[in-house]
Amino acid sequence: MIQNKHxxxxVxxxxxxxxxxxxxxxLTQQGADVKVIMTENAAKFVSPLTFQALSRNPVHMDTFDEKDPAKIAHIDLADxxxxxxxxxxxxxxxxxxANGIxxxxxxxxxxxxxxSVYIAPAMNVHMYAHPAVVENMKQLDAWGYHFIEPGAGYLACGYVGKGRLEEPESIIAAVAQHQSGQTLLSGKKVLVSAGPTQEKVDPVRFFTNRSSGKMGFALAEAAANAGADVTLVTGPVSLEAENxxxxxxxxxxxxxxxxxxHDHFGTSDIVIKAAAVADYRPKQIYDEKMKKQPDDWHVEMERTQDILMSLGERKEHQFLTGFxxxxxxxxxxxxxxxxxKHxxxxxxxxxxxxGAGFGGDTNMVTYVNKxxxxxxxxLRSKQEIADEIVIKIARDMKDETT
Structure with missing residues (x-):
């Protein structure tokens, strides 16, 4: 996935x-055409001539060094x-x-x-953990940038901890794996459910659960990054779908x-039901707010329809995944x-x-196929878990057709 890539x-x-x-x-040995842009401070550590010799391309540093009058250099490189x-x-x-500078x-x-932009951080362990750096990385992650996490070990500053640049081989492997994943679900339609549901009692009260929707949104993002067209059905959450x-x-x-x-099931190739749907709802819904009473208040509940079971009964060509x-x-x-549930x-x-409960940013799971x-x-981030789940689903779908 690196060969013949620009x-x-x-640096x-x-x-x-x-x-x-x-x-x-x-990168050059693997067949990539590499062009290097260095910052002024990077050139204090390594000479631009080194990168020119290794890449066999000119090294770029100055925004206003316009060598070709027919092109604007920074836009030409970006394209x-x-x-x-x-x-x-x-x-x-x-x-x-992260701040558009x-x-x-x-x-x-x-x-x-x-x-696609891949970011491999390298800095002092305390810098890496600083709230401003953490928030900047979260913002970039939300915008779709891809991070290759630094390793832990002895740092040049003398500290031991997380912040060491990942090894070149691992960086290339991470990029190649992600690039290959971008076509895993090309042409597929994926239906994902996420978040909680709310079951009304009266105008001010409802029953719900602690689901944040983060896992379902991560799965929708992973499927979209893998080339699928995704329909995300979500209960009430405070999340945004960026892709x-x-x-x-x-x-x-x-x-x-x-x-x-059910409306979208028939045209879907893959269905992932990650939503935490209420199993019960109040049998009676009150039009007016229920006033406080001297005695206990008993709310009679009735079963909701089992979405996953009903989809399993309807299943034809779909690859159906539950939680x-x-x-x-x-x-x-x-x-x-x-x-x-078939x-x-x-x-x-x-x-x-x-680290695996509702509302957090991490998860640990067991994937079981048919x-x-x-x-x-x-244990890792929910987005990393979601990316791996999508890879496993694509693999198992392929195995079913071979």
Missing amino acids: VLLG TGGIAAYKACALTSK WADITLLAPATANIIGKL ADDMLSTVLLATQS KRIERIDVVTAEDMYQTM AAETTNPVDYGISKLRK LDAIIINNIAAE SEEKEEMT
């Missing part, structure tokens, strides 16, 4: 700039790139990019490019979600659900485990 490598002013030399060499890679990415360039050649090109391939439909109640999922969020014997219960795969998570093969996914 790779624009941005910023940190001691890890020396690793960018090896990165340039290895040329298939892949843009920042390695090392300092706290400074991350801050500039374009005051040199590299930051200007970064704002203009439409290519243009995602069509968002907002619903409130379990009945709303049931109807919407099982449990606290007791999660894997056993999840496999039972897989069989009972699923092709189920994602099981123990919500009592630290053959009941179990694959553990250790």
Whole structure:
């Protein structure tokens, strides 16, 4: 996935700039056409001539160094790139990019490019954990930039911790894996449900649950990044779907979600039901606010329709994936659900485990396919979990057709 690609490598002013030399060499050896943009401070660590010799292309540093009057250099470079890679990415360039600052050649090109941008940070462990840096990275992640996390170890400053630039081989592997994933679901229609539902009691009260919708939104993002056209059916959440391939439909109640999922099911190739839908709703809904009474108030509940079961009964060509969020014997219960509801795969998570509950940014799950093969996914960000789930679904779909 690197061969014959136009790779624009941005090198910023940190001691890890020396690793960018090896990165340039290895990218070139794998058949990439590499052009390097250096910041002024990067040139204090490594000579531009080094990158010119390794890439066999001129090195760019000055926004106003317009060698070809027929072209505007920073726009031409931005348009040329298939892949843009920042390695090392300092706290400074991350801050500039997150805040739309374009005051040199590299930051200007970064704002203009439409290519995929991969960011490999490298900095002191305390800088990497600083709230401003963390918030800047969160903003860039939300906008669709891709991070290659630094490794932990002995840093040039003498500290030991997270902040060391990932090795060139690992950076290339991460980019190649993501690039290959962008075509995994090309031409497929994916239907994802996310978030909680709300079941009304009276004009001011409703029953709901703690689902934030983060896992479902991450799955929609992962599917869209893999080339699919995604319909995201979501309960009430405070999240935004950024990818243009995602069509968002907002619903409130379990009945709303049931109807919407069935409306879109027939034309879908993959269905992922990640929403935490209410199993019960109040049997009686009051038009007026219920006043406080001296005695207890008993609310009679009735079952909602089982969305996943009903989709399993309708299933034809669709690859149907469910979720099982449990606290007791999660894997056993999840496999039972897989069989009972005619699923092709189920994602099981123990919500009592630290880092895996509702509302957080991380998760750990077990993926089980129709053959009941179990694959553990250790604690990591929900987006990373979602990316891996999409890869496994694409693999299992391919296995079913071969």
